[in-house]
Amino acid sequence: MNAPPLASLNDLHTFATVARTRNFRRAAAELGVSPSALSHALRALEARLGVRLLNRTTRSVAPTEAGQRLLDRVAPALRELHGALDAVNAFRDSPLGTLRINAPRAACAWVLAPLVSRFLAEYPGMRVELVADDRFVDIVAGGFDAGVRFGESVQQDMVAVPLGAAQHFVVVAAPAYLAARGTPDCPRALTAHSCIRVRFPGGQYYRWEFRRGSEQVEIEVDGPLATDDMHVMIAAAEAGLGLAYVYAQYAAPAIAAGRLVSVLDDWRPPEPGFFLYYPSHRLPPAGLRAFIDLARRIHPDNRP
Known part of the structure; x- marks a missing residue:
């Protein structure tokens, strides 16, 4: 035996x-x-x-x-x-299994949440594990089927699929702060201001990016607060701590209410878009293929 x-x-x-x-x-x-x-x-x-x-x-x-x-x-x-x-899923009318996706919190809220809800309604045999994480994660080592990042952040050995519309950034400050310190008229003027710094989870600080026509600049700002949470940035800006560089969607309610004012509007920050990505050396599972097809149906302008 x-x-x-x-x-x-x-x-x-x-x-x-x-x-x-x-x-x-x-x-x-x-x-x-x-x-x-x-x-x-x-x-x-x-x-x-x-x-x-x-x-x-x-x-x-x-x-x-x-x-x-x-x-x-x-x-x-x-x-x-x-x-x-x-x-075997290729022979089913609808795929079965679990789809694991790693994505920044903003992408989860604005792009993936409605897309996942539609996906699960259309494919009831699927489950989705959506992990919100602003760090740069190795999706292969982490056991994820796919990740979501801005296009310029996606590694070259990955297949990238556009996901939703471009995201806009704005520079905002409280009216009281601008009254006391003045309004910057160009990006380089930010070096004389208190700024709420953008800190990546890995410890690096983001250099604020601007574009006007063909001119592009990056500014290393300084200030008493650094964080990776845009809700904290907006609250600090509303409290008069300094200028913040945030997603326009996050800042829109405070701007509409008059608690914040956008500045440097003629120096519009770049408009990055989110991309769904997965390893190029691996055939995407049936569930991921169905998810990508749905994303392209919902956002037809993002077809390759």
Whole structure:
């Protein structure tokens, strides 16, 4: 009689999910099991293999050297298997499965929320996991089917699909601030003003971009507050802390109410658009293909 295998396909999928997410709770939620059941399953796998695969602390989980070697070999094979199973979806009237998308918070609110609602209504066999995250995320390592970013932020080895209309930025300040400090008449005048700096989650500061005709400039501003949350930027600008560079949609209610005033309108910031992207070396799953087709039907001007 043949001995049972040391690890089943389900065991390997479970291990790869924990190793990828590096968090038992997130992995358990993704797999639909309890964290304690997941931990027990991983310990049983380690016992059968006779080697520790994961280093666990109260705050983190990370693969050991042996675990990383196993993950490096297993992850591509699991992706191939998932791709093979997804190929069956091509023969269904409607795709089945889960679509995982990583996107900035603004894209989730303005572009993806209505699109996802329409998608789920048209494809009831699908589920969507939409993760709002302003960081630049490796969607392959994170186990996502696709991501959303501005066009210039998408890596060259990705397929990018336009998603919705261009997004506009404005520079705003409270009327009281402008009365006290004056109104800047050109981007370079911002260096004499208090500005609310845009800080990326990775720690870098955004240089404010402007364009007038063929002239483009980038200004490194300064000020007492830096944040990656535009709601905080607008609240700080309303309080008179300085000028803020924000999405026009975020600032529109405060401008309409007179709490903020837009400046440098003749130096209009660039108008970037959101793009849905996925790896060029991987055939998109049926659910993602259906999502892209829907986006192009809703926004016909974004066809390639």
